[in-house]
Amino acid sequence: MSRYAPRIAREYPTRFRPKEKEAFRLYLMGALRELGYDPKLQSRETALKVGGRVTNVVAGDPETAKLILVAHYDTPLKTLLPPLIMPTRPLTALLYLALTPVLALLGCFVASFALTFALNAPRWTLPLFLALLLGALLYLRFGPAETRNLADNTSGVAALLETAAALTPGVRGKVAFAFLDGGFGGMSGAKGFRAKYPSAKEKTVIDVNCVARGDELLVLPSRYSRWNGEALDAILNGFENGEHTSVFLKTDGLTYYPSDNRAFRYSFAVCACEKLAGFGRIVRPRRADAISEENITILKNGFCKLITDYQA
Numbered sequence: 001m002s003r004y005a006p007r008i009a010r011e012y013p014t015r016f017r018p019k020e021k022e023a024f025r026l027y028l029m030g031a032l033r034e035l036g037y038d039p040k041l042q043s044r045e046t047a048l049k050v051g052g053r054v055t056n057v058v059a060g061d062p063e064t065a066k067l068i069l070v071a072h073y074d075t076p077l078k079t080l081l082p083p084l085i086m087p088t089r090p091l092t093a094l095l096y097l098a099l100t101p102v103l104a105l106l107g108c109f110v111a112s113f114a115l116t117f118a119l120n121a122p123r124w125t126l127p128l129f130l131a132l133l134l135g136a137l138l139y140l141r142f143g144p145a146e147t148r149n150l151a152d153n154t155s156g157v158a159a160l161l162e163t164a165a166a167l168t169p170g171v172r173g174k175v176a177f178a179f180l181d182g183g184f185g186g187m188s189g190a191k192g193f194r195a196k197y198p199s200a201k202e203k204t205v206i207d208v209n210c211v212a213r214g215d216e217l218l219v220l221p222s223r224y225s226r227w228n229g230e231a232l233d234a235i236l237n238g239f240e241n242g243e244h245t246s247v248f249l250k251t252d253g254l255t256y257y258p259s260d261n262r263a264f265r266y267s268f269a270v271c272a273c274e275k276l277a278g279f280g281r282i283v284r285p286r287r288a289d290a291i292s293e294e295n296i297t298i299l300k301n302g303f304c305k306l307i308t309d310y311q312a
Contacts, residue, residue: 005158005291009150015075016145021181024073025057028179032059035165044192054189059164060176062197067310068176068205069163069303071156072183072260075149077140085283087220087271090256092279108132151288153183155212159296163303175307180260190263204231206268207261211295213288214272218281219249222267226251234310239302242294
């Protein structure tokens, strides 16, 4: 049984506000020290202060490591529409993402028109529309936190902590762990990490996000990583199927996964999917009411073998 996921879900259920993130970082630093690591904080100011100051927690040396495992630890804003990720249907995914701004614009227009029409004050339609639109934009900064976030991304953090705990001291120098902030602030934490450690641009980076629920652990290489035969072979040899969950490395066709993997050229994204007619492989973060122990075990064992064998 995972030693980390239950405590994170119980004591740090949301990590959206600055104080919530700070409290979780203290726990994370303590947990890594107990495992024998020397974690460090790495901070960056985001553009226009959107999201405030982002702070990553890094264990290991990214400059000398052969492999970097990352997972964002911040949790999302509660959105109007339920988040749906369709990694193998990029066009469908982008159309779904476009629904939110379209509905926001339409809602602001309808509300402003209806109210000014009822008051017979047409000259106030445009100012009211702009005020409502500003309110919608402020929601993105000050809105309520999403409480159903076991998948996104308590599961990814738990998978990395379990891996860190299982590694023998002899191979720990081959890997660096980065728990990233700003996953919902334009990948600001990932970009700050990349700027702090320039060599990460040329290293294999595996991003673990939304692995709580699904009967398939999907591994998605970037378009550059599709040509990294050594990494592909190591992943194929390192991960084994479970009793209820299979592992699939997808190296063909168009894919799109909206996570921190996009900040790194030689990246792989790992997520847990289910198949849904009309949507292909799909991730529905809000539906996860528990974290699959089998998924965490598959990832932990696979990462330990991958770290041991990978010689890039």
